[in-house]
Amino acid sequence: MKKALCLTLLTAGMSFNVMAGCDGPVCSGDIISFAEALKVSSDEIMVSVTQSVDRKALSCELINDKFISVPTKSKNADAMYSLLLTAFAANAQVNLEFNPASKQCEIGSIELIPSK
16 A cells, blocks of 8 residues: 555656646746747747647647747736746746737746745
């Protein structure tokens, strides 16, 4: 019984990394498991996704088949950008949820998950 419980807990603890990547309205896991760069221009901030991301599994359309946008007009745009910079610098685990009101992949929320 103890072995079965330990195996279940170990599997549950590892499931986050196993499921890293993008599916439906969310990308999650170590940021480099699905993102390869952060692009900033004079009028937009975008996250470039890796080639391994299954475009058909997403609930939105990537911009130019490669990018997720950060809503720069949002009152929390600076905080979103800061969290993305932190995630890339530390290769941190994140949950990026897409804005369901947008046809194109636009970040609706970012959750930065501290390492243990």
